[in-house]
Amino acid sequence: MSSLPRYETLKLRQPKPHVTLVELNRPTKLNAMNLQLFDELKTCFEQLNIEKECRVIVLAGSGRAFSTGIDIEYLSTAAAESVEIDDIARKALHVRSMIERTQESLRAVDKCEKPVIAAIHGYCIGAGVDLAACCDIRYSARDTTFSIKEVDIGLAADVGTLQILPKLITNHSLFHELVFTSRTFDTNEAQQIGLISHVFDTREALLNGAISLASVIAHKSPIAVQGSKINLNYARDHTVDDNFTFVRTWNSAMLLSEDIVKGLMATSVSKEKKTNLAHYTANKHIIVTTFLSTSKNTSVAHGYSGYDVDSQNLNRTELGELSAHPDEDEVLILPYSTLLITNITTQQLVPLGRRIEIELEQCVDQDLP
Numbered sequence: 292m293s294s295l296p297r298y299e300t301l302k303l304r305q306p307k308p309h310v311t312l313v314e315l316n317r318p319t320k321l322n323a324m325n326l327q328l329f330d331e332l333k334t335c336f337e338q339l340n341i342e343k344e345c346r347v348i349v350l351a352g353s354g355r356a357f358s359t360g361i362d363i364e365y366l367s368t369a370a371a372e373s374v375e376i377d378d379i380a381r382k383a384l385h386v387r388s389m390i391e392r393t394q395e396s397l398r399a400v401d402k403c404e405k406p407v408i409a410a411i412h413g414y415c416i417g418a419g420v421d422l423a424a425c426c427d428i429r430y431s432a433r434d435t436t437f438s439i440k441e442v443d444i445g446l447a448a449d450v451g452t453l454q455i456l457p458k459l460i461t462n463h464s465l466f467h468e469l470v471f472t473s474r475t476f477d478t479n480e481a482q483q484i485g486l487i488s489h490v491f492d493t494r495e496a497l498l499n500g501a502i503s504l505a506s507v508i509a510h511k512s513p514i515a516v517q518g519s520k521i522n523l524n525y526a527r528d529h530t531v532d533d534n535f536t537f538v539r540t541w542n543s544a545m546l547l548s549e550d551i552v553k554g555l556m557a558t559s560v561s562k563e564k565k566t567n568l569a570h571y572t573a574n575k576h577i578i579v580t581t582f583l584s585t586s587k588n589t590s591v592a593h594g595y596s597g598y599d600v601d602s603q604n605l606n607r608t609e610l611g612e613l614s615a616h617p618d619e620d621e622v623l624i625l626p627y628s629t630l631l632i633t634n635i636t637t638q639q640l641v642p643l644g645r646r647i648e649i650e651l652e653q654c655v656d657q658d659l660p
């Protein structure tokens with residue numbers, strides 16, 4: 292992305308290549324959602340959906356909370372507006388369009404074809420839970436207080452919690468209890484119902500964890516990842532028969548992608564890793580710079596990027612994955628699965644944490660074994 296769009300109620304940054312961090316940005320109101328936030332959220336996710344540079348999104352809250360739900364002041368104003376409408380049918384139409392506008396906002400997150408990882412901390416209340424429901428993966432900090440608050444304010448949740456979560460959660464009995472009582476619950480119960488997949492001790496650890504996960508996903512083939520999200524969402528909303536028909540049609544086009552070739556190559560490279568002896572040759576001149584923040588036995592560490600000198604535009608591009616060597620405090624440099632490097636001369640073991648530069652000169656005689 293040349294420059295990230297600016298919003299008043301959202302804060303965007305790019306913590307890693309192809310990863311966009313979107314933070315709800317009304318910290319003094321604990322990220323309560325007013326009309327402006329709803330509208331900006333929709334615009335933002337529709338924009339990220341078509342932004343090529345963005346492959347994975349982390350959605351978090353700035354300040355003390357993920358979100359405390361709908362802004363009570365906004366809800367009161369909207370309610371007051373409808374009171375002024377005399378005719379009951381016109382009143383209903385007015386309220387319906389207000390609900391629709393809110394639904395469209397949160398659904399833009401659900402409909403976004405890039406994976407969205409919610410990083411939840413502090414409070415996740417009412418529409419905050421609806422918003423989390425619209426994300427693909429939900430991580431949380433241990434201190435989070437959740438509440439499906441809608442029943443307590445006299446309504447049935449209408450922007451995600453009751454529409455999407457029943458298709459995702461695992462413990463329906465407990466989920467129903469939480470819906471009917473509106474009582475607060477903690478990360479233990481959030482994990483029990485299957486709302487949260489991972490809990491971190493602090494907000495900082497949570498953000499790091501979510502961003503690292505996003506980076507791992509961002510280094511996969513975007514064709515495969517986005518195709519998976521589209522098929523997962525489709526499967527959630529259709530019958531098994533429909534799902535098979537849909538994926539057949541989908542893959543009849545997507546299997547023609549060059550990413551298939553690269554993926555297969557990456558698989559053969561992984562086999563070489565086991566022997567620890569492989570030599571690859573490069574048919575491109577590549578300067579690679581790496582930095583590492585991985586620990587022993589981490590299977591894949593990212594942060595490996597460089598310049599493909601032969602590429603037409605000389606843009607910075609990701610070239611590889613760093614895989615921790617299973618037995619030593621070293622990493623093995625492997626070709627990146629979505630860049631077609633048919634041959635690479637260098638396989639290097641590099642101590643963890645060390646910044647290195649490699650130059651791979653054109654040398655092509657050796658084919659992949």
Ligand SMILES: CC/C=C\C=C\CC(=O)SCCNC(=O)CCNC(=O)[C@H](O)C(C)(C)COP(=O)(O)OP(=O)(O)OC[C@H]1O[C@@H](n2cnc3c(N)ncnc32)[C@H](O)[C@@H]1OP(=O)(O)O
Nearest residue numbers: 319320321323359360361362363364390393417418440441
């Ligand atoms: C079409 C319909 C679509 C969607 C419908 C969704 C339904 C819902 O979302 S229901 C949930 C509504 N939310 C709530 O009921 C939560 C209200 N907030 C609280 O109960 C408390 O703020 C708290 C979460 C328990 C936190 O308490 P505390 O730590 O003591 O902080 P506070 O001082 O209360 O809050 C700081 C600051 O934020 C303002 N604020 C917090 N939440 C909201 C909110 N939802 N709406 C508006 N404002 C909120 C709070 O008023 C404070 O503001 P000041 O200006 O500093 O007073």
